[in-house]
Amino acid sequence: MQHAIEAEGLVKTYGKGPKAVRALSGVGFAVPSGTVFGMLGPNGAGKSTTTKILTTLSTPDSGTAVVAGLDVAKQPGAVRHAIGYVPQKPCFDPTATGRENLTLQGHVYGMPGSDIRSRGTHLLERFGLADAADRITKTWSGGMQRKLDVALALMHRPRVLFLDEPTTGLDPEARADMWAEISGVTQADGVTVLLTTHYLEEADQLADRLVIIDRGQVVAEGTPEELKGGLDGDAVQVELADPGQQEAARRAVAAVRGVGEITADGARLHARVGNGAATLPGLLAALDGAGVPLASVTVARPSLDDVYLRHAGRSFHSADRAGTEVAA
Amino acid sequence: MSATMTSAAPAGTAGGQRGPALRHAVYLTGRSLRILRREPVYLAFTLIQPMVWLLLFGALFERVADLPGFGDTSYLEYLTPGVVVMTAMMSAGWAGSQFIDDMQRGVMDRNLTSPVSRGALITGALAYQAVVTVVQSLIVFGVGLLAGARYDGGLAGVLVVLLCAVLLAVIFAALSCAVALTLRSQESLIGVSQFLTLPLAFLSTVMMAPALLPGWVGTVARVNPVDWAARASREALLGNPDWSAVLGRAGLLAALTLVMAWLATRAFRAYQRSV
Ligand SMILES: Nc1ncnc2c1ncn2[C@@H]1O[C@H](COP(=O)(O)OP(=O)(O)O)[C@@H](O)[C@H]1O
Ligand SMILES: [Mg+2]
Numbered sequence: 001m002q003h004a005i006e007a008e009g010l011v012k013t014y015g016k017g018p019k020a021v022r023a024l025s026g027v028g029f030a031v032p033s034g035t036v037f038g039m040l041g042p043n044g045a046g047k048s049t050t051t052k053i054l055t056t057l058s059t060p061d062s063g064t065a066v067v068a069g070l071d072v073a074k075q076p077g078a079v080r081h082a083i084g085y086v087p088q089k090p091c092f093d094p095t096a097t098g099r100e101n102l103t104l105q106g107h108v109y110g111m112p113g114s115d116i117r118s119r120g121t122h123l124l125e126r127f128g129l130a131d132a133a134d135r136i137t138k139t140w141s142g143g144m145q146r147k148l149d150v151a152l153a154l155m156h157r158p159r160v161l162f163l164d165e166p167t168t169g170l171d172p173e174a175r176a177d178m179w180a181e182i183s184g185v186t187q188a189d190g191v192t193v194l195l196t197t198h199y200l201e202e203a204d205q206l207a208d209r210l211v212i213i214d215r216g217q218v219v220a221e222g223t224p225e226e227l228k229g230g231l232d233g234d235a236v237q238v239e240l241a242d243p244g245q246q247e248a249a250r251r252a253v254a255a256v257r258g259v260g261e262i263t264a265d266g267a268r269l270h271a272r273v274g275n276g277a278a279t280l281p282g283l284l285a286a287l288d289g290a291g292v293p294l295a296s297v298t299v300a301r302p303s304l305d306d307v308y309l310r311h312a313g314r315s316f317h318s319a320d321r322a323g324t325e326v327a328a
Numbered sequence: 329m330s331a332t333m334t335s336a337a338p339a340g341t342a343g344g345q346r347g348p349a350l351r352h353a354v355y356l357t358g359r360s361l362r363i364l365r366r367e368p369v370y371l372a373f374t375l376i377q378p379m380v381w382l383l384l385f386g387a388l389f390e391r392v393a394d395l396p397g398f399g400d401t402s403y404l405e406y407l408t409p410g411v412v413v414m415t416a417m418m419s420a421g422w423a424g425s426q427f428i429d430d431m432q433r434g435v436m437d438r439n440l441t442s443p444v445s446r447g448a449l450i451t452g453a454l455a456y457q458a459v460v461t462v463v464q465s466l467i468v469f470g471v472g473l474l475a476g477a478r479y480d481g482g483l484a485g486v487l488v489v490l491l492c493a494v495l496l497a498v499i500f501a502a503l504s505c506a507v508a509l510t511l512r513s514q515e516s517l518i519g520v521s522q523f524l525t526l527p528l529a530f531l532s533t534v535m536m537a538p539a540l541l542p543g544w545v546g547t548v549a550r551v552n553p554v555d556w557a558a559r560a561s562r563e564a565l566l567g568n569p570d571w572s573a574v575l576g577r578a579g580l581l582a583a584l585t586l587v588m589a590w591l592a593t594r595a596f597r598a599y600q601r602s603v
Binding site: 014052055056057058077080081083085086087088089090091092093094095096100104105107108109110136149152153 | 348351352355359362363366367432433434435437438439440441442443444600602603
């Protein structure tokens, strides 16, 4: 299968000396043409940095990347014609109308005037922006503005589209709307999409394949089903009333029949079990017998959250919080 | 799967690589001018200070021109070309603020992953500032004329004043862009621009005849581009200008323009290393 993106051993450090931040320490993956590829990771994992390198915005310390068959280091000019990029921050011009935004973008890529008009109209209609097309975009809703960002990136018919957290900050309705548009992009235009997200359900919903990235490294790769299937059975999550009893709880749970891998994360204990419903009574009895009071217990089918926990050794949400604190 | 990919050649690669840079600069200039057209209040805002200088100082210091050293011009006539070039400098000091907006949003990042050259991004900003300067200069000039200033230099003189104002504006706009790309915050840009422009306006012959400046100010004024522009402008408006003096100073301005434009383009590298 042909790959639209091939990244290998990407390393990137920001700054020098004691203040240096290692953003990427050897990221690599391959994206099959015509698919949506997800890059899932908490804040500060290195998603934007990877995207910036693949879009020629930034250069890696080492490693190679080929996008649409072109080496980003050797042929950045050709890569720029082949790609569309929606940065994490909004990138439309708020002082111009929707149509003016698209028109300038068309000129930048050297499209002929007639094509600019028809392509602009087509995109405005397709993204449901036609009614607002001639209004200043400052007055648009957040969801409409983000859709304009995507339309701008598609204006020149790129072969590979990079979407860096396209739905962060959108309300649920606008997010669902954006999801539909993103699926449409691969189907209608045959564009390859690299999508970064820190929403597990977004990666699950949209990505044909995905990598989970944590602290500048790929920790897992596969289709969402493969990743979830790699975990046996269900996930049981036990919240302890007293985090100090973590060790006692772990010993008690480990002794229960049918319990597999156990991961502890503060007051939370995550256990993989063959069959949640069948194992739960024994598990609760064991904890009760060991004198460990509980705050809550949940049983769930495996989710990407569990995949993340398994590979990164901490829960996605605690990693996300930690990342936000570091980045702030 | 690759069969479903769009087979169209990437748009724009057919054209040469020189032509697009110029076209891009034109489109980017147009983008900025559209902002100005929609919010003309901004232009009015940049004219408040020059009007105060021109009308208030022009009236307040009217008798200054009686001092020897001013020749037989009125103070208003002396002051007007100086205020034109000073306005050009002060307004150009803000040129980098659009870059900062663009960097804080994703606009700069999107531009830098498009085929737009870094040169065109700079040239677009400078060309926009040049257009703004011509409009501002004509307004300041017009007010000076309405208030009673008269010049023997005629159209040629006015064109020289416009040229000097534009060159000075481009110098400071380029500097402002370089500062914006390096420091990346509106506050720093405001600080640098305040720190630089007011002293440069006062350490020149904009308000006071060369013969009447204190010695050290005269020395500083000789290396002050604002002074080059002010002197060339006043000279060109005389009935019988010393063209070699005008050309010499305009030449200095042109040379400095090139240096500053180069500096601004260099500043892009610093920005790209940091993203
Ligand atoms: N321009 C920059 N300068 C310095 N450090 C940066 C810069 N961009 C990102 N970083 C750091 O690199 C790490 C990865 O950041 P990023 O790629 O933005 O993560 P993500 O997009 O996954 O949230 C973080 O620790 C972040 O603070
Ligand atoms: Mg990011």
